[in-house]
Structures are given as C-alpha cells and as structure tokens.
Amino acid sequence: MARKGTKRGGEITGTEGIKLASLRRAYGETLVEIGDKRKDIVVLDADLAESTQTKIFREKFPERFFDMGISEQDMISTACGFALSGKTVFVSSFAIFVTGRCYNQIRNNLCYMNLNVKIVSTHGGLAVGEDGSSHQALEDISLMRGLPNMRVISPSDAELTMDVIRFIAEEKGPFYVRLLRPDTPLIHKKGDFKFGKAILLNDGEDVSIFAHGIMVHKAIEAVNILKERGINPILFEFHTIKPLDELAIQYAIQKTGKIIVVEDHSIYGGLGTAVSEYVSSNNPCKVLRLGVEGFGESGKPEMLFKKFGLTPIRIADKAEEILDRVQECN
Amino acid sequence: MNEIARNIRKEIIEITYLAGSGHPGGSLSAVEILVYLYFYKMKYDSKNPRWEDRDRFILSKGHATPVMYSILAYAGFFPREDLKHFRKLGSHLQGHPSYLEVPGIEASTGSLGMGLSIANGMALAGKLDKKDYRVYVLLGDGEIQEGQIWEASMTSSRHKLDNLTAILDNNNLQIDGKVSDIKNPYPLEDKWRSFGWEVFTIDGHSFDEIHRAISDAEKVKGKPSIIIAKTIKGKGVSFMENNYEWHGRAPKEEERLQALRELS
Numbered sequence: 001m002a003r004k005g006t007k008r009g010g011e012i013t014g015t016e017g018i019k020l021a022s023l024r025r026a027y028g029e030t031l032v033e034i035g036d037k038r039k040d041i042v043v044l045d046a047d048l049a050e051s052t053q054t055k056i057f058r059e060k061f062p063e064r065f066f067d068m069g070i071s072e073q074d075m076i077s078t079a080c081g082f083a084l085s086g087k088t089v090f091v092s093s094f095a096i097f098v099t100g101r102c103y104n105q106i107r108n109n110l111c112y113m114n115l116n117v118k119i120v121s122t123h124g125g126l127a128v129g130e131d132g133s134s135h136q137a138l139e140d141i142s143l144m145r146g147l148p149n150m151r152v153i154s155p156s157d158a159e160l161t162m163d164v165i166r167f168i169a170e171e172k173g174p175f176y177v178r179l180l181r182p183d184t185p186l187i188h189k190k191g192d193f194k195f196g197k198a199i200l201l202n203d204g205e206d207v208s209i210f211a212h213g214i215m216v217h218k219a220i221e222a223v224n225i226l227k228e229r230g231i232n233p234i235l236f237e238f239h240t241i242k243p244l245d246e247l248a249i250q251y252a253i254q255k256t257g258k259i260i261v262v263e264d265h266s267i268y269g270g271l272g273t274a275v276s277e278y279v280s281s282n283n284p285c286k287v288l289r290l291g292v293e294g295f296g297e298s299g300k301p302e303m304l305f306k307k308f309g310l311t312p313i314r315i316a317d318k319a320e321e322i323l324d325r326v327q328e329c330n
Numbered sequence: 331m332n333e334i335a336r337n338i339r340k341e342i343i344e345i346t347y348l349a350g351s352g353h354p355g356g357s358l359s360a361v362e363i364l365v366y367l368y369f370y371k372m373k374y375d376s377k378n379p380r381w382e383d384r385d386r387f388i389l390s391k392g393h394a395t396p397v398m399y400s401i402l403a404y405a406g407f408f409p410r411e412d413l414k415h416f417r418k419l420g421s422h423l424q425g426h427p428s429y430l431e432v433p434g435i436e437a438s439t440g441s442l443g444m445g446l447s448i449a450n451g452m453a454l455a456g457k458l459d460k461k462d463y464r465v466y467v468l469l470g471d472g473e474i475q476e477g478q479i480w481e482a483s484m485t486s487s488r489h490k491l492d493n494l495t496a497i498l499d500n501n502n503l504q505i506d507g508k509v510s511d512i513k514n515p516y517p518l519e520d521k522w523r524s525f526g527w528e529v530f531t532i533d534g535h536s537f538d539e540i541h542r543a544i545s546d547a548e549k550v551k552g553k554p555s556i557i558i559a560k561t562i563k564g565k566g567v568s569f570m571e572n573n574y575e576w577h578g579r580a581p582k583e584e585e586r587l588q589a590l591r592e593l594s
Contacts (some may be wrong), residue, residue, distance in 0.1 A: 042458075066454065066489075074481035077444045081451015084429075084437060085459075105478075108441045109448065113429045 020183040021158035024122050027179060028056030030165040031090060035061050041169065042082050044068055044091045046075050052092040052122045072097050076105035076117070083115035088169060094128075095121035095137030095178055099144055110174050111149045118168045119144075124154070124178040125264030126296045126304045127214050136296035137178075142269025144176040145242050152242040154178040154271075155193070156216035157186050160239060163193035171195070180214055182301060187220070196240045198248035204232035207319045208252035210261045212238050212271055218305070219262055221312035226319055233319055241271050244278060253283045258322045260288045262315055264305075267291040288322055290315065331537055334404065335365045336593055339566045341400035341413060343589045346580040349417035352425070355576035357397035359501040359534065359561035360468060364401045366540045367466060376406035379433040385463050386436050386452050390445020391470035391499060392426045393578070399423050399432070407434035443476025445469065446496060450485050453494040453554075464548070465494045472504030475513045480525070486554040487526025495547045496527075496556040499534065501563035503574040518558050527556050534559025567592055 035041045035057055047070045049055040058065040068075040072093055079089040091098065098121050099106070110117050121140065128136045144152050153168075153175065155161045161179060168175040192199060198210070202223050211219040216237045223235050234252050238245065252259055259279070261272035272289030279287050292308050305311055338361050346352035368374075372385040389398050396416070403410045408422075415421035422431040426440025437448045449467035456463055473479065486494055498518065506512055515521070519529045528550045532539035540559070547555035563577070564570025567589040581589055 042455075063458070068485065069481075071478075071481035071485075073444075073478040074447045074450075074485055077447030077478070078451040078454070078482070078485060080437070081448040081453075082455050083451075084448070085452050085455030087455055087458075104441055105444060105447075108438065109444055113438050 018185040018187065021186045022053075022183045023155065023158050023161045023179040024051075024053040024181070025056070026158035026161040027120060027165055028053030030162045031057040032060045034166060034169045035064065038088070038169070040087050042066070042087045042089050044075050044079050044089060046070060046072050046093040046097065048093050051094075054090070054092050072102040073105050076102040077109050079117045080109040080113065080115050083117050084113070087116070089117045090120055091117060092120050092122065094123040094135060095140040096123070096135055099137065099140040099176070103143060106144075106150075107147055111147045114149045114173055116172055118175045118177065120165070120177045120179060122179045123181045124213060125180070126292060126308060126310070127264055127301045128181050128296070129301045129304070130298050132298035133295040138266040138292050138296060139269065140178060141241060141265050141271070142273070145269065145274060150174045150176055150242065151240070152176045152178075153240050154212040155239050156213055156237055157184050157188050159186055159188040159190060160193050163190060164239070167193065167195055178213065182214070184214060185217055187217070193239065196243050196245055198245040199237040199239065200234070200248070201237055202233065202235040204234045205255050206231045206233055207323055208234040208236065208256045208259045209315065209319065210236050210238050210252070210259060210271060210275060212241060212263055214264050215262045215310060218310060218312050219315060222315035222319065225312055225316040229316070229320065231319065231323065238271055241274055244274050246278060249275060249278055250283065253279065253285050257285045259285065260290060260315065260318055260322060262290040262310065264310060265291050267293055286322060288318060290318060331365050331369060334369055335361050338365060338397060338400045338404065340590060340593050342396040343567070343581055343586055343593070345400070345413050345416040346396050347583075347586040348414055349580060351417060351578075351580050352396050353393040353578050354396060354581065355503070355563040355570060355573070356391060356470065356499065356501065357394045358565045358567065358570065359563045360394055360397050360499050361565070362535050362537060362540060363468065363497055363499070363559060364397055366537055366544070368401050368405050370541070371544060372464075372466070376434065379407060383461060383463055386449070386465045388436050388445045388449045388465070388467040389427055389439055390449070390467050391442065391473050392439030392445070394468070395423070395425065395427055398427060398435070402432070402434040405434070408432070442470065442473040443478040446479055446482035447485070449494060449496070450482055450489070450491060453486075453491040454489060456493050457489075457491070463493070467494070467496050469496055469498045471498060471500045471502065471509050471515060471518075472512070474498070474515050475509075483522065483525045483527065490552045491554045492551050494554045495544065496554065498556060498558045499561055500558050501561040503563045503572070503577065505574065505577050507574055522556050522558075526553055528553050529556055529558060531558045532560065534561035535565060
C-alpha cells in the first residue's frame with residue numbers, strides 16, 4: 001500500500017502501510033543529540049536502561065549516566081540534587097514505577113522546588129501487553145496532571161517524540177512525558193510539535209474525537225470508518241495534556257458540540273477528565289470518555305484493546321451513538 | 331561557640347512560642363552540630379547564598395526549622411526580625427524549609443528520607459564538575475526508618491562520595507516514643523559500616539568531638555562518612571530533655587519563661 005501521510009490541519013487518510021518506528025529509540029537517540037551539544041545534560045535510570053533506551057546515551061556519555069538501580073525514590077531526589085547544582089536531568093523508568101513509587105518525591109522535591117528534571121517514562125497503558133496489570137500504567141497521567149508546575153505530554157509517534165525531547169531540554173521546569181512500548185506508525189514530521197497546541201488531524205463538523213498516544217492511531221482509523229458511514233468528525237491529537245489547548249476544545253465545541261475522548265489510560269483523571277473539567281465550566285456539552293476502568297491484564301496489546309473496547313470500530317460506534325442521542329434530545 | 335549555642339537555644343524557644351507550633355525537641359538536639367558547621371567549618375557567603383563553590387548543608391530532618399532558621403538569621407542570610415514571623419501566613423519562614431523562599435536553604439525538605447538522595451545528587455555534580463565543595467546532610471534517627479535513606483546510602487558508597495559527610499542526630503526519640511521501641515534502628519554503626527560508610531560516633535553536644543569527627547571525615551578517601559552524634563532531644567531545657575512529647579509541641583507562656591530562665 002502506498003505510504004500516506006498527514007497534512008497540517010487537513011485530511012488524513014489512514015495509517016496502513018506507513019512505516020513503524022520506536023518512540024523509545026527516538027528518545028535515546030535524541031538524548032545523545034542534545035547531550036552532545038549540552039554538557040549540563042545528565043541522565044538517570046532505575047535499572048531499565050536496556051528497555052527505556054537511555055542505554056543509547058549511556059554508551060556515548062557514560063560519565064553523565066547514572067543507573068540508580070531499582071530505587072525510584074532515590075532516583076527522583078538524586079535528580080533534584082543534580083538540578084539544584086545546575087544540571088538538566090532526564091530520568092526514566094516504566095510509567096507505573098516512575099510516577100507511582102516516587103510520587104511524594106516528585107511532588108515535594110521536584111514540583112515544589114520547580115526544578116529542571118524531566119521524567120520520561122516508557123511503557124504507558126495497556127499497550128505494555130503480557131507483563132500484565134502490575135506493569136500497565138493506567139493512572140500515571142492522572143497523578144502527574146494534579147501536580148503544580150508539572151507539564152504532561154503524551155506523543156503518538158517517534159517523530160513527535162524527538163521534537164518533544166528537544167523542547168523540554170530547553171524549557172525550564174518539570175515535565176512528564178509518557179512514551180510507549182510498541183512501535184507506532186510515523187504520522188508526523190519534524191516541526192509538527194508545538195507545545196500546548198493540539199494537532200488537527202482531521203477537520204469536520206459532526207462530532208469531535210480527541211486522543212493521545214497510541215489511541216491516536218486507533219482514532220485515525222475510526223475517522224476513516226466514520227467517513228464511510230457519511231459522518232465527518234474532527235480529530236485532534238492532544239499530545240500536550242497539561243496545559244490543555246483550550247482554543248482547540250472551543251473550536252470542537254463550536255463546530256460539533258459533542259466530544260469523545262479516547263486514551264489508553266483510566267477514565268478517571270486522564271485527558272478525558274481534563275477536557276471535562278474545562279468543558280463543564282466553559283461551554284457545557286457532552287463529553288464521552290473512552291478508556292480503561294479497572295486494572296489491566298496480560299495479553300497481546302491488540303487483544304487487550306479489543307477486550308477493553310479501545311478499537312477503531314468501537315470509537316466509531318460511540319461517535320455515532322453520541323450523534324443520535326443528541327439528535328433525539330433535540 | 332557556647333555563647334552562640336545558648337542564644338540559638340533561646341531563639342528556638344522564642345520562635346516556637348510565638349508561632350504556637352513547631353518542633354523544639356529535635357531542634358535543640360542539633361544546636362551544637364549546626365553552630366559548629368555554620369560558625370566554624372563551612373565556607374559560604376550569606377550575601378551570595380548561591381555562590382558556586384560554597385559548601386552545602388541539607389536539613390534532611392526538615393522539621394528542625396527552628397534551629398535552622400535561627401542559625402541562618404544569625405549567620406546573616408536574612409534579618410533576625412523575620413524569625414518573629416516563623417510559620418505565619420505571608421512569612422517566607424515556612425514550617426518546613428522552602429528552597430525558593432529562604433536564602434540559605436539548599437533544598438525543600440519536610441517529608442522525611444529524601445535529603446540524603448538530594449545530597450548525593452549535589453556531591454555527584456561536584457565530582458562531575460571537579461569542584462571541591464563539601465556536602466553535609468543532617469539525618470534523624472527516626473528518619474532512617476524510611477527505606478529511601480538506605481537506597482541513598484547505597485548510592486553514596488557505590489559512587490565513593492568522599493565529598494559527603496552525613497550527621498545522624500541520634501536523640502533516640504521519635505513522635506510515638508523511643509526509636510528502639512517503634513522500629514529499632516540499632517546497631518547503627520554496624521549498619522552504616524556494612525553499607526560502605528566510614529563511621530564516627532561522638533557526643534553530639536561536645537564541640538571538641540564534633541570538630542575532631544568532621545576533620546577526620548574530611549580526610550577519608552573513597553567512601554562517604556557518617557557521624558553518629560549521640561544527642562539529647564530537648565537539650566538545654568530540663569523539662570524537654572529526653573521527653574518525646576516535645577517533638578512537635580510549642581511551649582506555652584509559663585514553659586517559655588521557665589526555659590528562658592534556664593538558658594540564661
């Protein structure tokens with residue numbers, strides 16, 4: 001199949017046949033790129049460098065790489081000690097560990113002192129797969145979102161990831177970036193990322209779909225299904241979850257009046273909740289949250305998505321449902 | 331230094347009394363240690379608190395703000411006037427140290443167990459940048475019940491942080507009683523030694539012993555040092571000494587007067 005790309009603010013036609021790329025690998029390589037130019041960059045990991053790909057930085061700059069071992073609390077506070085001494089620090093581990101096990105440290109050391117530590121996690125969501133519930137982070141965005149000074153970004157592909165890493169290296173203060181375990185289709189190009197600005201992947205008028213991370217790709221397929229059904233939805237990629245792109249939300253409300261948010265995350269506290277918070281106090285309209293309720297489990301990611309209802313068909317069905325329901329009310 | 335120590339003790343009583351809250355017990359036990367560090371040992375510039383080459387001190391037992399702020403005020407980091415407003419709304423002298431608000435505070439602490447990791451980060455940065463500043467960190471003996479302390483202690487020895495000196499305020503008490511009753515941390519020396527540290531044990535109220543241990547610790551190469559300072563919680567005020575009830579309780583008017591009389 002021919003390679004199809006995305007047009008800025010325009011139409012997308014699907015992701016079949018598009019090259020897949022690893023977000024983690026992109027992260028590791030970008031760390032080397034910036035670490036080469038900036039000697040103040042220091043990288044910490046918690047015995048997962050082989051997985052998070054910070055090992056790529058470790059190989060090039062071993063004197064600036066510190067494996068803290070299986071000690072996430074130590075890692076965060078030590079990172080803060082580095083930052084207090086003028087370094088720009090990247091710390092990595094799995095999303096479930098690096099947000100959960102050291103939450104108090106992130107709050108009291110990193111956010112309260114507003115330091116230059118960037119938490120880049122991998123293995124967000126059900127997409128972790130066979131490792132199962134203990135490793136599937138479904139609450140990480142909820143945890144990070146609630147912290148003052150913390151910004152939250154969840155990119156959908158490797159290209160966006162590189163821009164995100166370059167950006168947060170320059171921008172002062174705490175960041176949480178959620179990367180994925182699986183490779184995803186390359187749907188972006190360099191320069192697509194603008195911090196705090198949702199990307200309009202499809203312009204429409206019937207219903208709006210918001211997504212981040214791996215669900216962006218499911219949402220793109222859902223848009224194609226809907227078009228076949230004669231429905232033209234707006235699709236926004238909300239890579240930046242905090243701060244939220246309020247103008248994008250307003251645009252979606254004005255044009256469609258109905259929003260579906262889909263994410264590989266709990267329906268409590270993620271992008272869906274963030275959007276609901278804004279919508280309910282500004283331009284109330286229906287917001288449907290598609291995500292996970294409960295714990296995850298072992299399985300192949302695609303089968304897990306099917307079981308938890310995070311598939312293009314279900315997204316499309318929900319979009320149709322929300323349309324019919326509102327029309328009934330009228 | 332004994333004179334300064336007495337004045338610092340009076341301030342501790344005074345400011346917790348004025349605030350109506352605070353932690354006198356664990357502040358009083360750390361007076362000599364802090365007086366020695368700030369008025370004899372450490373290199374710093376109170377008019378330039380972020381001077382790159384300064385020695386760093388981290389109050390990991392962050393509730394000891396009464397002694398910390400008093401020391402910083404006397405050392406000239408901010409006006410002594412400010413002490414009256416300790417813990418009051420609008421004052422930069424927060425109940426637990428705030429890095430962004432108080433000149434001289436190297437890190438925000440208060441939630442126990444984090445200061446040693448932070449100190450390690452600073453010591454590691456010092457080695458990376460080939461600087462010769464020293465990092466000091468004050469730990470509580472209840473505080474070391476937090477697992478993170480032991481994570482950090484492994485980091486310190488793994489990276490041979492001989493530019494780091496930890497001091498353990500071993501006053502044997504925590505909020506709910508004796509540390510040995512709640513979660514026994516003894517034997518202390520053996521534990522720290524087995525984690526790869528050089529260990530010194532002293533009377534935490536003797537300036538001579540503090541001086542000797544700090545000097546010896548400086549000479550240790552290839553491993554971090556910890557000084558286990560045997561102290562008395564509430565030291566200097568008869569009714570507070572060794573009494574765990576004075577961990578986090580401010581003196582009332584009569585208690586304050588009695589305490590100030592004893593300290594004069």
